[in-house]
Amino acid sequence: MNLILLGAPGAGKGTQAEKICEKYKIPAVSTGNIIREALKNGTDMGLKAKSYIDAGTLVPDDVVIGIIKERLAEEDCQKGFILDGFPRTIPQAEALDNMGIVIDKVIDIEVEDDTIAKRLSGRRVCLNCGATYHLEYKKPEKDGICDICQNELVQRKDDKAETVLDRLNVYHEQTEPLKGYYEKKKKLVVVYGQEKVEDTTNLVFKALED
Ligand code: AP5
Secondary structure (H helix, E strand, O other): OEEEEEEOOOOOHHHHHHHHHHHHOOOEEEHHHHHHHHHHOOOHHHHHHHHHHHHOOOOOHHHHHHHHHHHHOOHHHOOOEEEEOOOOOHHHHHHHHHOOOOOOEEEEEEOOHHHHHHHHHHEEEEOOOOOEEEOOOEOOOOOOEOOOOOOEEEOOHHHOHHHHHHHHHHHHHHHOHHHHHHHHOOOEEEEEOOOOHHHHHHHHHHHHHO
């Protein structure tokens, strides 16, 4: 099964990608995570992407298309994958089509902008293992400490309130048109993000089984 998760920043794509990955045993491929890892390791690509990520704007298409091409050619993606955060522009979606990859479903997780702002301002992440928490909705056992690797939790730079607004604008202008792109191809399924993660997960699983 080849899937795309669409949705605004903070709609819960990463959270749901993890759940699908656990149930269907296919890898979740997050361009955001790949870029952040490159940044942490100080690679050329990471350094190039830094200013875009910090500002909440999109990394140039050719960079992310190259990342995805390499990642999807890896062994673990041959039986299916979940794309989280790619494509984010029409040229990226066209590039995916040109790679000859057939997408089975595009799940669009819809969440109001106000809710997004609240979710992202409360998100805390572990820079060591990548685990994600929320100050209110998904608290770690010990305040500010990762349950998995005991490292300190931090706020992503692009989760600061002013950058979240920029990311939402970028989403509405550049990514939202993908809904029409995949609707025309009859691949789009809309799921309304719920207050509780497990309620959204149930809707996502139902959408995958229909
Ligand atoms: P990326 O990492 O992809 O960020 P994003 O799309 O902005 O997505 P997020 O990780 O912020 O949100 P999410 O939808 O995964 O939400 P999550 O599940 O964590 O990209 C970052 C940057 O990289 C971009 O700005 C860009 O610069 C660059 N980039 C990446 N891909 C690119 C591309 N293709 N082209 C160009 N540039 C690219 O949930 C958010 C929070 O809410 C969490 O704290 C979670 O615990 C909580 N939460 C989730 N669901 C619920 C719920 N149902 N109820 C309550 N809380 C919930």
